[in-house]
Amino acid sequence: MTNTQLQTTVCKQKNHIIVKLRKVIRLKLKKISAVAGSIAALTLGLGVMAPAHASGAQEITVWAMCSETGEIAAAREQVAAFNGYYEGDYHATLTCKADMGTAVKSTSVDQLPSVFEFDGENLAAYVYAGKLKQLDGLVPASVFSNELVSIQAEGTYKDGHKYSVSQYDSGLGLYGSKKKLAAAGIKDVPTTWSKAWTASRFTQVLSALAAKAPGKKALDIKENYGMGPGWPGYAFTPIVNSAGYQIVTNGKAVGSLDNAKVVSAFKTFASWKKYVDPSADDKAFENGRVGLAWVGHWQYPAFSKALGKDLVVLPLPNFGAGTKSGQGSHSWGIGKNSAGTELAAANVFLQYIMQDKWILNVTDQNGAVPATKTALNKSVNYRKGGALQLYADQLAASCGTATPTAKCVTVPRTISAAWPVINTAFGTAMQTIWNGGDAKTALHTAAVTIDQDNTDHSGY
Amino acid sequence: MAKAKKSKFGQDNLVGVLMSLPGLILLTLFVIVPFITAIYLSFFNVDFNMVQGPQFWGLEQYRRILVDPITSPIFYKALMNNMTFALIVVPAQTGLAVLLAVMLNAKLKGIAFFRTFFFMPVVFPMSLVAIIWALMFSRDSMGMLNGLLNLFSFGYIQPIDWLGDPNIALLSIALLSIWAGVGFQMVIVLAGLQEIPAELYEAASLDRANFWQRFWNVTVPGLRNTLIFVIIITTIFSLRLFDQVFILTKGGPIDATQTVMYQAVTSAFIEGNVGRASAITVIFVLIIIAITLLQRLVLRQNREVK
Numbered sequence: 001m002t003n004t005q006l007q008t009t010v011c012k013q014k015n016h017i018i019v020k021l022r023k024v025i026r027l028k029l030k031k032i033s034a035v036a037g038s039i040a041a042l043t044l045g046l047g048v049m050a051p052a053h054a055s056g057a058q059e060i061t062v063w064a065m066c067s068e069t070g071e072i073a074a075a076r077e078q079v080a081a082f083n084g085y086y087e088g089d090y091h092a093t094l095t096c097k098a099d100m101g102t103a104v105k106s107t108s109v110d111q112l113p114s115v116f117e118f119d120g121e122n123l124a125a126y127v128y129a130g131k132l133k134q135l136d137g138l139v140p141a142s143v144f145s146n147e148l149v150s151i152q153a154e155g156t157y158k159d160g161h162k163y164s165v166s167q168y169d170s171g172l173g174l175y176g177s178k179k180k181l182a183a184a185g186i187k188d189v190p191t192t193w194s195k196a197w198t199a200s201r202f203t204q205v206l207s208a209l210a211a212k213a214p215g216k217k218a219l220d221i222k223e224n225y226g227m228g229p230g231w232p233g234y235a236f237t238p239i240v241n242s243a244g245y246q247i248v249t250n251g252k253a254v255g256s257l258d259n260a261k262v263v264s265a266f267k268t269f270a271s272w273k274k275y276v277d278p279s280a281d282d283k284a285f286e287n288g289r290v291g292l293a294w295v296g297h298w299q300y301p302a303f304s305k306a307l308g309k310d311l312v313v314l315p316l317p318n319f320g321a322g323t324k325s326g327q328g329s330h331s332w333g334i335g336k337n338s339a340g341t342e343l344a345a346a347n348v349f350l351q352y353i354m355q356d357k358w359i360l361n362v363t364d365q366n367g368a369v370p371a372t373k374t375a376l377n378k379s380v381n382y383r384k385g386g387a388l389q390l391y392a393d394q395l396a397a398s399c400g401t402a403t404p405t406a407k408c409v410t411v412p413r414t415i416s417a418a419w420p421v422i423n424t425a426f427g428t429a430m431q432t433i434w435n436g437g438d439a440k441t442a443l444h445t446a447a448v449t450i451d452q453d454n455t456d457h458s459g460y
Numbered sequence: 461m462a463k464a465k466k467s468k469f470g471q472d473n474l475v476g477v478l479m480s481l482p483g484l485i486l487l488t489l490f491v492i493v494p495f496i497t498a499i500y501l502s503f504f505n506v507d508f509n510m511v512q513g514p515q516f517w518g519l520e521q522y523r524r525i526l527v528d529p530i531t532s533p534i535f536y537k538a539l540m541n542n543m544t545f546a547l548i549v550v551p552a553q554t555g556l557a558v559l560l561a562v563m564l565n566a567k568l569k570g571i572a573f574f575r576t577f578f579f580m581p582v583v584f585p586m587s588l589v590a591i592i593w594a595l596m597f598s599r600d601s602m603g604m605l606n607g608l609l610n611l612f613s614f615g616y617i618q619p620i621d622w623l624g625d626p627n628i629a630l631l632s633i634a635l636l637s638i639w640a641g642v643g644f645q646m647v648i649v650l651a652g653l654q655e656i657p658a659e660l661y662e663a664a665s666l667d668r669a670n671f672w673q674r675f676w677n678v679t680v681p682g683l684r685n686t687l688i689f690v691i692i693i694t695t696i697f698s699l700r701l702f703d704q705v706f707i708l709t710k711g712g713p714i715d716a717t718q719t720v721m722y723q724a725v726t727s728a729f730i731e732g733n734v735g736r737a738s739a740i741t742v743i744f745v746l747i748i749i750a751i752t753l754l755q756r757l758v759l760r761q762n763r764e765v766k
Binding site for chain 1: 505507508530531594595598599600601602603624625626709710711712713714715726729730731732733
């Protein structure tokens with residue numbers, strides 16, 4: 001430690017002590033005033049109405065998603081730390097919502113919390129419904145510019161303004177077993193996105209792997225997550241993009257989603273079903289029944305534990321316009337009706353959790369891609385040379401909302417208030433195709449449904 | 461005269477009205493009011509969180525559901541699935557319930573254990589049951605059902621794609637539903653069985669009736685009213701099919717397990733399309749009322765039999 005560093009540390013400690021002292025004094029004052037307050041209230045016969053934090057700490061309510069244990073644990077730690085740090089100034093109360101989508105949809109704007117976490121794919125729907133506060137001019141620009149390109153795109157509505165910040169992004173690709181690939185005689189294993197296998201090469205790879213596997217299966221696509229609406233919207237939209245299209249182009253799905261190139265890509269994908277292990281136990285890859293898995297970053301901890309040095313991370317196959325991947329994960333936004341000191345407190349809360357320390361706290365627990373450039377560089381797995389650098393590289397080459405080309409990789413899920421309808425229509429088509437239905441009809445029906453909904457809403 | 465009338469009204473009917481009030485209030489609040497709201501909403505283009513505001517559409521929602529060449533086939537497919545499901549489940553489940561009830565009506569030691577055992581699936585939430593069955597239905601040879609079939613057929617029966625094959629998926633859902641629901645009907649039939657006077661069986665034995673003769677001539681007529689109730693309630697339950705489909709197949713494969721209820725719920729709560737969901741519900745309630753009336757007409761309850 002150099003001299004200056006030492007001085008700064010000492011200085012920091014001093015400051016820390018002063019802050020602590022202040023807190024103690026404030027706390028004492030708070031207690032005294034609270035006691036005085038309640039006595040006064042009791043005398044007036046209004047004991048029930050005395051608020052718990054009468055001392056002036058601004059209350060904010062926070063809704064977090066509690067689907068994943070690691071994530072909700074991190075959220076609890078962050079809220080507790082926030083309350084400790086700003087004791088007497090701000091106080092956040094955390095509520096965990098198992099189904100945030102339904103919770104936000106069925107809550108009117110004036111009942112929404114100050115701050116809430118949500119699935120990034122719903123941003124446009126919430127902005128459209130007037131539920132999210134615009135964040136530019138509120139959260140400092142430096143916070144946004146430090147976010148990954150993909151996350152900046154995810155938090156931007158079509159009006160060009162920012163409505164959310166995110167602590168982490170997702171990574172989607174293939175995982176492979178080096179030994180199994182080598183045993184099947186496959187030597188051209190791609191580890192950068194520009195070298196991704198073409199779809200026809202991938203068919204050969206699957207066939208070679210299956211021939212060597214005891215159960216004659218080669219691939220796990222997490223069929224157990226459900227091939228109907230949901231998982232396909234994230235995992236298999238890249239097939240549409242890799243054929244060179246978006247689900248919706250210029251507000252129209254017909255001609256885009258049901259384009260001949262997309263239809264042909266899905267026919268190829270469906271032809272792989274004979275090599276796909278249904279993975280009912282969710283462990284086809286870890287248990288060595290298959291040599292490849294098509295899944296996201298969240299499986300990395302389990303896979304690397306099971307395979308160790310045998311694990312390799314690969315890009316998804318290329319269906320013509322280069323490999324494509326998904327992007328986006330949970331986001332944080334401010335309820336539209338937040339105002340005055342509540343809004344100020346909510347703003348402070350967002351900035352607090354966007355510190356690298358807290359971002360790494362949550363990504364350490366859920367394995368996701370840290371969503372800021374500075375945090376990414378501190379992450380063992382995602383920084384240059386890390387095991388999951390491929391994901392970081394893919395996200396850095398985000399296509400944004402432009403038509404996907406071979407020069408970019410990740411495509412955000414359609415940033416539109418129509419996303420729930422698009423997701424359902426696309427998932428239904430995917431399920432039909434996967435179970436042997438006609439790809440052209442299925443995709444056309446989905447496209448017509450999406451366009452009709454768009455017309456019904458006067459183009460949103 | 462007037463006085464007598466008044467006192468009659470005041471004493472008997474007032475109590476009656478008072479006692480039925482809680483039920484009436486709840487019915488009004490949770491059935492009648494929502495249903496009238498649904499009829500009203502079905503005439504609009506209305507969404508959760510709609511910015512442009514609801515637009516009056518008249519019968520457009522009904523036209524799309526019932527007539528439109530692109531959007532209507534799925535509704536008829538769902539309705540057909542509902543009917544097929546009911547045609548499989550109602551006889552099978554009722555028959556099985558009677559069989560189990562007759563078996564469990566035996567006076568044996570530890571019979572309470574078996575009764576509890578068969579009733580247990582009814583207590584489990586459907587979400588839990590469906591997830592367990594998803595493992596049993598797995599399409600590879602690791603799935604429990606496929607494993608069993610393979611074992612007992614000495615490898616002759618190849619793995620079946622229980623939930624992925626459009627021809628089998630609805631049957632698989634029916635199988636699960638019967639397993640999960642039969643306990644409920646069984647308990648009702650069991651109660652019905654215990655109502656049948658023992659003298660009737662005694663008399664039948666004296667007439668040297670064997671087991672089957674006793675079953676067809678004493679048990680079945682004695683259970684008539686119970687069975688009518690069970691059939692009607694099973695029909696309604698099976699038309700309401702939703703949870704299993706939502707968890708296991710999401711209406712697929714190739715719409716093989718679409719149901720009317722699934723469409724209504726997903727329209728409203730996934731897509732936010734309140735207008736369409738309301739219209740589906742209105743049509744469906746009318747259909748269910750028609751079916752129930754028809755059943756009551758055919759299976760007229762015989763109040764004389766005791």
